Amino acid sequence: MRYRINLILWLFLFSGHIAFAQQEQPLLVDPLAKQLYLYKLANPSPRLFVHYDKNIYTNNETIWFTGYLLTESGTNTDQHNIMSVALIRNSDSLIVKHQKFLMATSLSFGSMVLPDSMLAGDYHLLASTNRVVNGVPEAVFIQPITIKTNINPSFNAGLKILEPGIIGVKPNQVLLSVTTRDARFLPKPVEVSYRYGQLTKKTKTNASGEVILKLDEQENIPDPNLYIKLRYGKDSSFLNLSLPVTKRSARVGFYPEGGNLVNGVQCRVGVEIKDQQLAVVSLKAQLYKNDKVIDTIETNSYGIGSFLLNPEKGSIYKIKLLHSGFKDSSYLLPPILDKGIGIYIAEAAAKDTLKVKLRTAQNEHFFIRVHNFKETFIYNHLNARSSDTNLIISLEEVPTGLTTLTISDSLGRPLAERMFFAHYNPTSKLTISSDQPVYEQRKKVTLKLKLNHSDSLAIVSISCVQDNRLSSKLNTDIESYTYLASSLTALPPYSITRGYEDLRYMDDILLVKGWRKYTWQDLMQTKPSDTIKSTTIRS
CATH class of the missing domain: 2.60.40.1930 (Macroglobulin (MG2) domain)
Structure with missing residues (x-):
């Protein structure tokens, strides 16, 4: 072979x-240099x-x-x-x-x-x-x-839905049957431990090697699978079965680039769609403004999509999912701020230069910070016009990796933020060659x-x-x-x-x-005493 x-x-x-x-x-x-230093010490x-x-x-x-x-x-x-x-x-x-x-x-x-x-x-x-x-x-x-194995238990087991349930009306009825390897009754009952959502119970099979489990559908259950552990003597086995669920709402997240929707400021909005089990969903959706369709959105294999929006205060924006698997199809976008600033970065995986477009509806004086929540690499003031302001930022002093661009006011309070990757260069670091493309088993x-x-x-x-x-x-x-x-x-x-x-x-x-495990709230609340931790070295 x-x-x-x-x-x-x-x-x-x-x-x-x-x-x-x-x-x-x-x-x-x-003004935040001390806080960043303390936060770095407190969060190695x-x-x-x-x-x-x-x-x-x-x-x-x-x-x-x-x-x-x-x-x-x-x-x-x-x-x-x-x-x-x-x-x-x-x-x-x-x-x-x-x-x-x-x-x-x-x-x-x-x-x-x-x-x-x-x-x-x-x-x-x-x-x-x-x-x-x-x-x-x-x-x-x-x-x-x-783990794959050729070891099989001394019994056969199977699960079957006898009657699907209806939430709030009747439970799911599931038949568990256990026999010997040659389809005969076992001389003793089998110990059964099962888990469904928040329900965990134990029982045993009857003389025929069967037991009927009655399971009420749990509302908003994150995992609809029934998990069963069987034990007979020294042998164990595991079974699982996905139980039917009532149509549920999808989990839809909106991510305006820069953090907020601002009146009169064009913004790219990211959208991520998952089901109740947090699995990504690829689908199409329609964007509505005051019940009028203005755009069509499509999420990719990662469950992610995006669209451009010029928000108007007083208008209601929502998307409707074109998918039959969800109960509700309408999801409202976040509220619109009266004023603020928007960020647009066409290529967030940047090489040695970051190109940024700042958008605001009025002339503003801001401060720009390029950092990683532990160290600031660029900090300077910025006068933004009531139109697009284009920035070209050299990343020479920025290390490779996830980095954040934050626009703040004179008190250091963040107004808009965007994550990017500095020095993105996914080229091969090493070339490797083998003496032949195909090998026999255990050959050098x-x-x-x-x-x-x-x-x-x-x-x-x-x-x-x-x-x-x-x-x-x-x-x-x-x-x-x-x-x-x-x-x-x-x-x-x-x-x-x-x-x-x-x-x-x-x-x-x-x-x-x-967003990451680092937050501005934690950063600003960090005290010198937080750098002293209860440390244990286990032998």
């Missing part, structure tokens, strides 16, 4: 990508990334991995000297296995042998370092995996590696595995995680390529995910 090798390579370049550049002396006295952000050899395993197999602790330059990492890895089953949060590994100079290596008695299903590997701040591990990384693989930048140093971890041991839905790459997922929340899954390499994906998430 011949196997096509899928090569997984993680590259960590020591080229200053995560280090903060030194800020030159600003032209103006920054080490990132743990673990490269696993694959994401689909079988029982009794070995998981190989390398852990990287990614920190800002100048950060002391001496207290991060142990990395713990726990294998956890998704269905019941059972910790199947837990091991600890030495970490030195921000690196950790190891392996974990999977138990031969593991059941097939979805699991995740939870890795963390031993530095604990206020009772929570400071650096955590989660990798979802799938010879590789040649070449750094594309001669002034770079690199640590490389490599695994060579079969194609069928990798799932694109479970993949996590170091660049997308470090630059995006570790700072932004609830990112849509990317399927075509790595998220960081997809320009459309970058533009979409920078438009609708323009």
Whole structure:
């Protein structure tokens, strides 16, 4: 049998990508410099990334991995000297296995042998370092995996909906039946534990190996699946079944570029649509102004779309979804401010220059700040005209990564804000070639590696595995995680390529995910005492 090798390579370049550049002396006295410094001290952000050899395993197999602790330059990492890895089953949060590994100079290596008695299903590997701040591990990384096994329990089990329910009228009736492998009755009842929404119960099968579960539909249930764990002697098995639900409202989020809709100021509005289970939805919708259709909107495979709007005070704007799967189809846009400022950035994934268009209905005096909530890189005053003001901002002093442009008043209060990515350059950092395209099982693989930048140093971890041991839905790459997922929340899954390499994906998430775990409220409330934390170093 011949196997096509899928090569997984993680590259960590020591080229200053995560280090903060030194800020030159600003032209103006920054009123928030002290607060930013305190906030940076109070909120260190080490990132743990673990490269696993694959994401689909079988029982009794070995998981190989390398852990990287990614920190800002100048950060002391001496207290991060142990990395713990726990294998956890998704269905019941059972910790199947837990091991600890030495970490030195921000690196950790190891392996974990999977138990031969593991059941097939979805699991995740939870890795963390031993530095604990206020009772929570400071650096955590989660990798979802799938376990496939040939081990089958000594019984067969099945689920069937006898009668679908109607919310508030009658419950769903679900039949669970259990027999021996040769379709005979079991001599003893089977222990049954089941969970549906907020309901968790236990029961047993009758003499015929059956039990009928009556489940009332729960309003606004985030997950309509019924989860069942069966136990008979030493054998266990898991089942799940999606129960029918009444049509629900979609979850629609509006994201005006800059933060607000302003009267008379043209604005691009991002829209993100999800279902009740927070899965992204691709659909079409119509934009209404006072019950008159003025535009048609379409969300892409990430559930994200956008449209241009020139808001008028007193008008009512809403969208209606053209989708039969949702109960309500009309969703109101945010209220319109009397005055303010709008931001338009055509290319938020910028290279070395950021082009910005500021829009306001009156002449205003503002302050512009380019920062990352921990350090300000550009701070200066700005006179905006009652028309478009075009800015070209050099990013020479800005480090690579997520950065925020904030327009504020003379007191430092933010009026408009837009996230962008500085020095976006998704080119290959390394060239790799193999001695042949296809290999026999367990045949030696010879590789040649070449750094594309001669002034770079690199640590490389490599695994060579079969194609069928990798799932694109479970993949996590170091660049997308470090630059995006570790700072932004609830990112849509990317399927075509790595998220960081997809320009459309970058533009979409920078438009609708323009807020992070850092907030102005937390920043302004930070006190010197907040930099003193309850720290524990676990052995």
